[in-house]
Amino acid sequence: MTHAFSGKYAIAGMAFLAGRFPGKTARTLEVEAVRLAIEDAGLRREDVDAAINTRIESGSGESRGWTDSYARILGLPAKTYFTVQRGGIMTHLAILAATQLLELGIATYVAVGYGATDWSDTRGAGERRQRHRERDGLWGRPHGDLAAASHHSFFASRHMHEFGTTSDQLGMVAVSHRRWACLNPRAQMYGRPLTLDDYRASPFFVEPYRKLDLCLQSDSGAAFVITTMERARSLRRPPIGVLGLGLGEAMRELWWEKRNYTNLAVATAKESAFGQAGLTLADVDVAELYDCFTTEVVLQVEDYGWCAKGEGGPFVASGAIAPGGSIPVNTGGGLLSGYYMADWTPFVEAVTQLRGDGGERQAKDAEVAIVSGHGGEILRPGMCSTHGTLLLGRDA
Amino acid sequence: MSWNKPLPNVDADNQPFWEGLRRHEFLVFRCKRCGRSYWPVAYCRACPPEPFYGNMEWVPASGRGRIFAFNVHRFAFHPGFADELPYVYALIELAEGPMYGTNVVGCEPAEVRIGMPVEVVYRDVTPDGDAAPFTLADVRPVAG
Ligand SMILES: [Zn+2]
Numbered sequence: 001m002t003h004a005f006s007g008k009y010a011i012a013g014m015a016f017l018a019g020r021f022p023g024k025t026a027r028t029l030e031v032e033a034v035r036l037a038i039e040d041a042g043l044r045r046e047d048v049d050a051a052i053n054t055r056i057e058s059g060s061g062e063s064r065g066w067t068d069s070y071a072r073i074l075g076l077p078a079k080t081y082f083t084v085q086r087g088g089i090m091t092h093l094a095i096l097a098a099t100q101l102l103e104l105g106i107a108t109y110v111a112v113g114y115g116a117t118d119w120s121d122t123r124g125a126g127e128r129r130q131r132h133r134e135r136d137g138l139w140g141r142p143h144g145d146l147a148a149a150s151h152h153s154f155f156a157s158r159h160m161h162e163f164g165t166t167s168d169q170l171g172m173v174a175v176s177h178r179r180w181a182c183l184n185p186r187a188q189m190y191g192r193p194l195t196l197d198d199y200r201a202s203p204f205f206v207e208p209y210r211k212l213d214l215c216l217q218s219d220s221g222a223a224f225v226i227t228t229m230e231r232a233r234s235l236r237r238p239p240i241g242v243l244g245l246g247l248g249e250a251m252r253e254l255w256w257e258k259r260n261y262t263n264l265a266v267a268t269a270k271e272s273a274f275g276q277a278g279l280t281l282a283d284v285d286v287a288e289l290y291d292c293f294t295t296e297v298v299l300q301v302e303d304y305g306w307c308a309k310g311e312g313g314p315f316v317a318s319g320a321i322a323p324g325g326s327i328p329v330n331t332g333g334g335l336l337s338g339y340y341m342a343d344w345t346p347f348v349e350a351v352t353q354l355r356g357d358g359g360e361r362q363a364k365d366a367e368v369a370i371v372s373g374h375g376g377e378i379l380r381p382g383m384c385s386t387h388g389t390l391l392l393g394r395d396a
Numbered sequence: 397m398s399w400n401k402p403l404p405n406v407d408a409d410n411q412p413f414w415e416g417l418r419r420h421e422f423l424v425f426r427c428k429r430c431g432r433s434y435w436p437v438a439y440c441r442a443c444p445p446e447p448f449y450g451n452m453e454w455v456p457a458s459g460r461g462r463i464f465a466f467n468v469h470r471f472a473f474h475p476g477f478a479d480e481l482p483y484v485y486a487l488i489e490l491a492e493g494p495m496y497g498t499n500v501v502g503c504e505p506a507e508v509r510i511g512m513p514v515e516v517v518y519r520d521v522t523p524d525g526d527a528a529p530f531t532l533a534d535v536r537p538v539a540g
């Protein structure tokens with residue numbers, strides 16, 4: 001039994017820019033992505049009557065101060081403009097907000113945008129320096145907990161300890177993602193194949209993590225336009241339906257619950273999203289999973305149920321998530337080998353696949369895709385708390 | 397010692413903890429009703445919350461625990477840590493229950509194991525300039 005929400009709203013337009021854009025502001029990259037997304041939908045800017053900005057965190061660097069909006073710069077007649085922000089579930093929360101604007105009749109076409117200059121901000125320090133630097137107000141800074149890798153590697157440490165997961169198995173996550181990236185001409189690592197031996201030669205960064213366990217840096221802009229399925233059907237591109245949406249938080253439990261270090265907060269998010277959609281995991285054709293580090297992929301293939309808890313290492317090492325495997329995971333190369341746009345990376349790839357625009361990497365008969373989001377640290381040192389599950393589907 | 401690393405961020409909620417470290421006491425936030433311990437500030441999950449943490453108090457803990465998870469930093473995200481590499485950053489499961497993240501000192505990184513018993517050791521710091529002195533709580537291996 002599907003929920004009335006399932007399939008009622010659709011992604012009508014989508015665009016992104018990712019890679020290296022020196023000299024461009026995050027604001028301008030977002031403006032350009034929104035402009036392209038409106039054009040992609042076959043709409044005019046006069047049609048867009050609500051605008052949402054998304055941010056991974058609550059203002060650091062450039063975004064600490066900027067309140068100027070792409071809606072003003074583009075000249076959108078938006079009745080409302082606001083920001084949603086929490087870790088790597090930006091597209092999930094934006095869809096939650098945007099569909100309510102549509103449901104209440106406040107808006108007819110909602111634009112959602114994102115912009116970042118992560119590569120330009122860190123280019124002086126080498127490609128794999130982490131943009132995500134901890135700011136004041138957090139606990140571990142004087143002890144050297146300064147970057148996401150400083151505490152995210154605890155997930156790997158625990159998974160290795162409890163289940164015997166190996167460095168080579170994490171390496172196979174990196175290798176699988178690179179194989180997908182080599183099929184995606186837009187990926188930053190396109191044309192740069194990676195072997196397990198290359199991974200083994202990669203230096204430890206925050207052991208057990210090597211450089212190649214960490215995601216990339218990108219300058220980026222991404223955007224989509226969402227409306228009702230009914231309206232979307234008369235537009236330029238095939239509409240991609242929102243089938244289900246769910247959310248989870250590790251902080252529902254004490255933050256030091258041991259299982260929070262070998263599980264992400266998938267359970268409630270999965271239950272809500274699949275419940276609304278009336279689908280099961282077997283219905284998912286393409287999985288676009290938040291892969292800030294290699295271990296997050298291992299955790300999610302277990303937490304969603306593609307394999308049992310603890311068996312994620314052997315599962316990814318078997319080639320199951322690589323091209324030709326049983327479940328295509330992060331078909332554009334993901335955050336590890338494609339481009340870093342937080343949950344926008346899995347989102348844009350899911351839309352690309354469901355439209356059949358995947359080129360060489362197109363998954364066969366892709367009708368249902370999952371987009372996961374992850375992040376929103378609750379304290380240092382700690383773990384990411386938040387998780388989002390979004391199910392998208394081709395119009396039936 | 398001169399200090400070229402980030403300073404702790406002390407605010408009204410965690411100030412008693414940092415003051416405790418100055419006295420070489422490791423404090424946890426304990427429920428007056430049932431004795432469950434928390435860190436950092438949190439209401440007891442088992443007891444009714446009273447106004448402004450009224451049922452909670454900062455009390456000295458044992459300063460003992462076990463390594464729950466750890467990593468070895470081989471890259472300095474801040475120039476102040478360049479001379480410290482490689483350093484061990486670990487999540488300690490305190491005897492009282494909560495976890496605490498800190499550096500493991502007093503042994504080589506290769507000797508650190510999950511489950512290893514540790515105890516708190518205090519590191520007094522007097523930064524140059526206007527910053528107030530503070531104390532950090534590291535841990536070192538101890539006989540189980
Ligand atoms: Zn209590």
